[in-house]
Amino acid sequence: MSGSIPAKHTSPAAALIFALLKIAAIVLLLFLMIVQLKGQKISKADFDTVEKAVMDTVDTSVIKEADPAMIRRLYGLESKDFDRIILYYPSSNMGAEEVLLVKLHDTDQAGLVRQAVDRRLSAQKASFAGYGADQTAMLEAAQIDVEGNYILFISSAQPDKTVAAFKKSL
């Protein structure tokens, strides 16, 4: 290939500059990751308090609480793997409202929960595709919020309100 390195760029001074640039880039990258990780603060908030704050913003007449078997069936998550987990799912087949609140043992579990929520959301979107315009719009607006050791997934008429209450309660 054309464009080989001119002699002046293979001098010890040039090599030192490349080495310094390399170090600067990796330090900045690791710093960026640390800032991102630090942003994920571990909350000591009581689960019941967080749950109450979240559920106060949701219309509970259209949802019902799931048992561990239902959580496993809808999300593929085992309740015993987490510090606490609670799921409210639609009372009727035509509902798309859903609340999943998880307190993680370890923030490493966040990826697993995210994947489970993505799968559930895709399945719900697929099942309403073509005929459930309102439900589809609701699912499109659904939000997942990861705050350190707490995760909230909300599909409702006003997800912003629930997410705000969730953040405030932590």
Next chain:
Amino acid sequence: MAFSNLSFVFFFLPLCLILYYLAPKKIKPGVMLLASLVFYAWTGLNNLLVLVLVIVFNWAAGLEIYYLKGRDRLLWEGPSSFRLTLSGLSLAVSVILNVLVLALYKYTSLAMPLGVSFFLFSAISYLADIFKGDFKPRTNPFYCALYLSFFPKVTMGPIVRYQDMADQMVQPQLTADNLTEGALLFMTGLFKKVLLADTLSKSFASCAALSSTTVLSSWLGMIFYGLQLYFDFSGYSDMAIGLSRMFGFNSRSNFNYPYLAAGLSDFWRRWHITLGAWFRDYVYIPLGGSRVSVPRHLFNLMAVWILTGLWHGSTWNYLLWGLYNGLIIILDKYVVGKALSKAPRFVQILLTDLVVFVGWIFFFSPNAASAFTYMGQLFGAQTVSFSNAQALLILKENLPLLVLSLLCAGPAMLKIRDLICRRQKIGTAVITVCYAVLFVISIAFMVSSTYSTFLYFKF
């Protein structure tokens, strides 16, 4: 912004094509780099910053390795003629840092930048190839930046080598043939994604949503997912390679009808070819490949497959999936391979597909325990019955889709296209109309359905 997004198809792509083709030759690579950075910025400015830092790091590391190669000195001489040189140490440190960044994103709760596994693997090959002397790095960071951020491949590959792109970055092959063939390949990929993969995804979801699992629904779910994964990823790869061709870059194919493979080794030479080649060139061969003692060969195979599993994800599922593939390849090579090769070809293909589809269960199950439960259900464990009305209804409703998918998983459609093309007078017209119809149907599907992401985005 995915390739199967309306904004991409009707706004971003046409705008990039117009600007790229109108731009003077000298600034074409600049237009492409700008387009790639804008495309990636769509995934988040934080992600763009990560990509830029990865580019700067690897560009500088490449030049440092190249410089040290010219003035190398021996640092340590180990057993079995192992020699650690200064440039070798520089390569090792840079590769380890790239792997560390990848591991931190994949295995912690950090939000993973889209395509990080793909562009970091490209970066490692860039450094290793400089060390091997396969090419001379450029001092201008622009080319390394374009190589790592090139928008048709940045999010999901194919993992192209720098040498394969280097000349094309300076002199893209902007021909009418490349533009047409690229557009047709893009449309084929779009069809595979939005018509086949997304429809199969709904069929898979309908199996998963059944209130009672049966043997039939378990088999159907597994087959739907296996086909969805193929059309999703090969559809994406077709779109990526088609887009590259439209911009004058020729890439190697990433899939070669994998479900027609006879044997698992053959399957992995046909599925995600560029990732397989990466592991072969940068892990398997440096470890000694197959030209070593049998125990060492077994170790090399398992090391490659465990790493392939871990590349896909941090959960036990992926590690088990890697072990599963490694063990079956070892069985194939050392125990049953010779006997199986005497069986009729269709039997070999069926057995290979069975092994591969069972392996995909690790991909769609949320954890290892669920995967083993699902495998049991295929053979009647924890199921209500062999079949029921709901499972039969799913089979009946999806039979045309299954037949179409199986046809499209092989070369049948391409052969029909070639047959039509041979009729010179009307062939081209018929093919043009067929592709136009396919494109319109794909767009109709995109408009009517909700956005569906690509399965391989999560890797």
